Amino acid sequence: MKLFGTDGIRGVANKSPMTPFHIVKVGIALTHYLIKTKSHKPKIIIGKDTRLSGYMLETSLAAGITAMGGEVLLVGPMPTPGIAFLTKNINADAGVVISASHNPYEDNGIKIFNSEGMKLSDAGEREIEKTAISANIHHLLPKAAKIGKNVRVEDALGRYIVFLKSTLPKDFSMEGMKIVLDCANGATYKIAPMLFSELRAEVKVFGASPDGVNINKNCGSLYPDKLSQLVLKEKADVGLAFDGDGDRLIAVDEKGGIVSGDEVIALLADFLKEKRKLKNNCIVGTVMSNYGLRKYCEKKNIKIRMTRVGDKYVLEEMQRMGALIGGEDSGHIIMLDHHTTGDGLLTALQLISVMRQKKKKLSVLRKVMKRYPQVLINVPVGKRADFKKVPELKKAYDDAQAQLEGRGRVLIRYSGTQLLLRIMVEGPSHKEINKIAESLTKIFKKKLS
Incomplete structure (x- = not known):
């Protein structure tokens, strides 16, 4: 039985492998792997999005970890990039996100980060998988005195917000701006309104009433049309749509125009090149990146490398080239000078920072790249x-x-x-x-x- 795919473990809730039975074993196997590689009692942080099955899988995973002697740090609903940050910030040995990203609520998944906030290596996944499917896994369990425990991390959102703000220029403010947020009824439903309100923006929010089954349902980065209408209705400066686990951003300009991930990449790269901060004068896209991004790079004399579809491959190529920006047209954008993974909230902040510093509307800034049909x-x-x-x-x-x-x-x-x-x-x-x-x-x- 194969557990790990190209982006962790995925499946339909209550069907193999996303059942309590299997996920308890994943918890045991992950903890066993960390004990072998770290030689101490591991601390593992667990976050999730707002899917109904998240409760079941969170409990199952925590049971497996504690059964094997690990300590579980529970943070509740938290964007995937927030878990990547917190894993390193709290000095945990691993971070686990329970989410199926932009998929409907029936699906769920397990994504694992190492202690540096990077996705776990293929070799690590293979070893965990081998243990999890072993018929003798129960023989690994320690004596009762060595069972672990769960601890609730009360300041997780605050820590992540402080980090996100730290990526902005000193004394940065959004005062005078009106922003419409679409939180996809997902992991950003609480933190996104808090973050932008604290930065003094006037915030209008929808898609922030999760009920366990409405995540990504006709909202979020996959369905930006309603956000476009609301931006026009509210006469807002910008609209920001996140996906269910908060690692993607699709923006809407003040005219209701939908701004794709490739356009955001071009816009941010252009700003950095102007400031002579575009490291190695290169960016990374995928084979599905719009042809307009290639033409933009050609015009601006920027090197661009294309990878297979998947943030894993984008990150690998960015590290190889020493690039600061890379990503996908879907809005999954990595900025390695700030974070180890794609982050919708971080991308939104950097986008608005460029708008404020250049004192230009998004409809003007996006013209740096012509999107091809x-x-x-x-x-x-x-x-x-x-x-x-x-x-x-x-x-x-x-x-x-x-x-x-x-x-x-x-x-x-x-x-x-x-x-x-x-x-x-x-x-x-x-x-x-x-x-x-x-x-x-x-x-x-x-x-x-």
């Missing part, structure tokens, strides 16, 4: 065949690429979790890319279905 079509397939080895398909792909050369691009790749072929086309006009995408879809569907 994009179409994405999912084609069901029978198997993941290498289409470049099929002459007719390779020719169709090459012809489409040649047609858009210098003006756009074609990306064809298989889904990592479903039998789907994703055909993405970007170019100067919707009419042209739709025609190309439809032609490719017809050919690929005929050959691969």
Whole structure:
């Protein structure tokens, strides 16, 4: 049985592996791993988002940790990047987030950070998985005198807020600004209004009434249309939409325009380059980054590297290149001079900081990058065949690429979790890319279905 995927453990609540039975074992295995590597009684911090199943999984994980002799530090609902920060700040041996990010409430997951606030290594995950699925795991349990305990961390939100404020210029204030927040009924529902109110902004909030089942439901970074309407209605300066676990940001300008993650990356990179603070003059994106981000970098003479989809791969490339900024169009943006992982609240603060320092509206600042029209079509397939080895398909792909050369691009790749072929086309006009995408879809569907 395989537990860990590309981003921790994921699944539907009360179905393997997201059952109390399995998660108790994960708690035991994690603690056993830390005892072996740390040689002391480990402290493990646990945070979660607002899903109904979070209570069940938090209790199960804590039971496994304490059964193995570990000490559990409970913080309750907390954004994923908040747990990454607190793990290092509180000097814990590991941090665990119970969340399925932007997925619906039925799903849940387990994400583990090491003592430095970085995602646990693949080797560490493999060792924990091996122990968790072992038939002899119960033999690892210590005697009753060595059972651990749970401790509630009362000042967790305050610690995280202090950290977030520390990334801003001295005496920074948002006084005079009106901001609309969409907290996705998720982990930012409490901390986001507190943070922006403390910075003296006038705050309007929705998506901040979690009931366990409404997380990400028609709200948050995946559904910014309502936020766009509210920004216009409130005549606000900016709208900020987070996802369920608070590691993504999608912004809305004062005209109701939705500002993507790639546009935010370009905007922040541009500001740093002006200040001569864009380390190594480079940024990192993914293969799904909008073509406009590449054209922006070309125009500004900034090096850009593209990775596979996933913040794990973005972070690895950032570290390799010594880049300060990297991320995904979804709004998952990493700023390594401030944090070890993507952080929606941190990104929002840096975005507003640029607005204040440059004394410009977001609708003006976003013009630094021209977003190219994009179409994405999912084609069901029978198997993941290498289409470049099929002459007719390779020719169709090459012809489409040649047609858009210098003006756009074609990306064809298989889904990592479903039998789907994703055909993405970007170019100067919707009419042209739709025609190309439809032609490719017809050919690929005929050959691969």
